[in-house]
Amino acid sequence: MAAERPSEGDEQALVDWLAEQIAHHSNLYYNEARPELSDAEFDELWDELSRLHPEHPQLRKVGSDPPPGSIKVEHLFPMLSLDKSSTEEEVAHFVAETTAQSRRFVCQPKLDGSALSLEFRRGRLVRAATRGSGTRGEDVTANVRRIPNVPESLNWEGDCHVRGEVVMPLETFRRDYAEVAPNPRNLAAGSLRQKHADAGKGRAEDLVFLAYGAEFPSGDSRHPDSPEPPSFEYDSEVITWLQGQGIEIAGNEVVGGSDDATTCTAIMEVVERWTEARERSDWEIDGIVIKLDRLTKRELLGMTAHHPRWALAWKFPPEEATTVLMDVEWQTGRTGNVTPVSRVAPVMVSGVTVENTTLHNRGEVERLEITVGDRVRVVRRGDVIPKIVDVLGPASASDLEGRRHSDGSVFEEGLPERRAVTVPEECPRCSTRLIEDGAFIRCTNLDCPSRLERTILYWCRHLEMDGIGEKLAEQLCS
Incomplete structure (x- = not known):
C-alpha cells in the first residue's frame, strides 16, 4: 500500500490515513498471511490514531473480517x-x-x-x-x-x-x-x-x-x-x-x-x-x-x-539489523514532496524481510552523510517502511553473503561501487525545477504524472474503489 502520509497540519486527513492503513494491514496479517509491517510498527499506527481520535470506529475492531468465500x-x-x-x-x-x-x-x-x-x-x-x-x-x-x-x-x-x-x-x-x-x-x-x-x-x-x-x-x-x-x-x-x-x-x-x-x-x-x-x-x-x-x-x-x-x-522492543545500502531512488508523491527511498540488501527485521527503507527527506540524507555501499543499521518502529538510523562505514563483500529475498530466492547482487547520494535539483519524473522547503524538496508542477498517479490512488482508496492499482494509474497518466 503506497498511499502517502498526509502532512501533520491536516489532522483529519491524517486520521483517515491512519484508519485506512490499520484496516489494510489488518487484512494482510489476518486474512492473507503476508504482513508488510512488524507488530511494533502496526502498534505505532494504532497508538497514533488513538491519540488523535480515541473514539474512532477502527479502534473498536479486532483483527479483520474473514475473506469472501470462506466459511x-x-x-x-x-x-x-x-x-x-x-x-x-x-x-x-x-x-x-x-x-x-x-x-x-x-x-x-x-x-x-x-x-x-x-x-x-x-x-x-x-x-x-x-x-x-x-x-x-x-x-x-x-x-x-x-x-x-x-x-x-x-x-x-x-x-x-x-x-x-x-x-x-x-x-x-x-x-x-x-x-x-x-x-x-x-x-x-x-x-x-x-x-x-x-x-x-x-x-x-x-x-x-x-x-x-x-x-x-x-x-x-x-x-x-x-x-x-x-x-x-x-x-x-x-x-x-x-x-x-x-x-x-x-x-x-x-x-x-x-x-x-x-x-x-x-x-x-x-x-x-x-x-x-x-x-x-x-x-x-x-x-x-x-x-x-x-x-x-x-x-x-x-x-x-x-x-x-x-x-x-x-x-519486546523493536528489532534492528545491519545491511548494505545498494541504491537510493527519489520519488515524487501526491503533494509534490520528493523523498528518498533506499534499496538495501535483504535483511530480516522483526519477522519481515526488508529490502526498501525510508530516508524521509533531504535533511535526513545530509544528517546521516550516507553513501551507497555503506553498512547501515535498520530499525522497524512507527514508519510505514523501515528506517535507516545509523551508518556503520564501508561495507565489504562478506556483508552480502547468505542473504535471501522474501520469496526465498538467493540475493545475488555484488557490492555496489561507493558513491555519494546526490540530492536532485529537478523532479525525477517531470524534470520541473525543485524548490526547497526546510528539510524537504518539492515539485510544484500540478500536472506532474507522478503527482497525478498518487492522487488517483489516494482518492480511489479513500473512496474504497477496487480494481485501480499503480499500473492502471500509470497508464491513465501517461
Whole structure:
C-alpha cells in the first residue's frame, strides 16, 4: 500500500490515513498471511490514531473480517486483542489499576503465530476457527485436525472453547521451509488457512497448537447432555486442567507481591528472564502476556470493545539489523514532496524481510552523510517502511553473503561501487525545477504524472474503489 502520509497540519486527513492503513494491514496479517509491517510498527499506527481520535470506529475492531468465500464462524466468546506496554511505568500503572481486585497475576509467553479457537462439544472436537475480526472467524477445522498435538477428544465429556496459538517450531522452519517462506508466522497462518492440503504453503502436520486459556458455555449455549463446567478460582487452574486433558499449553508462571511495588517487581523479573531466554525458545515469541489470575475479579473489571481490562501484553522492543545500502531512488508523491527511498540488501527485521527503507527527506540524507555501499543499521518502529538510523562505514563483500529475498530466492547482487547520494535539483519524473522547503524538496508542477498517479490512488482508496492499482494509474497518466 503506497498511499502517502498526509502532512501533520491536516489532522483529519491524517486520521483517515491512519484508519485506512490499520484496516489494510489488518487484512494482510489476518486474512492473507503476508504482513508488510512488524507488530511494533502496526502498534505505532494504532497508538497514533488513538491519540488523535480515541473514539474512532477502527479502534473498536479486532483483527479483520474473514475473506469472501470462506466459511464464517461466530465466536461465542469474542477473541479480543490486548492492551500493550513496553515500559516498566506502563506495567506499574496496570498493576495499580487492577490490584484493588487482586495482587496475583499469571504471566504467559506471547506467541508469534496464528490465534485459534477449538470448540469441543461433549468432549469431542467439532470445530476450529481463526480469530478473524474477533467476533467472527474462518472455519479451518479440516486443517486443524491434521495438527499432531490437537486432540480429537478430551478426557471430560463437556463443552468448552480452548483458545491458543498455532506456531511453527523454529527448528522445523529452518530445516524445511527457510528457503520458501519469509518467516514461521506467515507459514503457520498460510498452512492453517489453505484450501487444500497440497496447496504448497506448508504442512499442517508441521504445526503445533499451544493453549493459553479456555471458556465454558452456559445456559442454552451448552449441550443439554453436557455436564456442568469445572469450578475454578484461578485462570492458572484452568491451564493445569487443560494439561490434564492432553492439551499442550503455552506456558505460564504465577507471580504476586505484598503491595503494588513488589508485585510490579515480581512481574518485571519474569519479563527480564523471559526476554533473555527468548532466543532459546522453540518458537517465535514477541512478548509476554500479564493477566489477573483470579477469575471473579476479572469479571468485575470487565472489557472494552477492543481488549480486557485485566490483561496486558508486554511487547519486546523493536528489532534492528545491519545491511548494505545498494541504491537510493527519489520519488515524487501526491503533494509534490520528493523523498528518498533506499534499496538495501535483504535483511530480516522483526519477522519481515526488508529490502526498501525510508530516508524521509533531504535533511535526513545530509544528517546521516550516507553513501551507497555503506553498512547501515535498520530499525522497524512507527514508519510505514523501515528506517535507516545509523551508518556503520564501508561495507565489504562478506556483508552480502547468505542473504535471501522474501520469496526465498538467493540475493545475488555484488557490492555496489561507493558513491555519494546526490540530492536532485529537478523532479525525477517531470524534470520541473525543485524548490526547497526546510528539510524537504518539492515539485510544484500540478500536472506532474507522478503527482497525478498518487492522487488517483489516494482518492480511489479513500473512496474504497477496487480494481485501480499503480499500473492502471500509470497508464491513465501517461
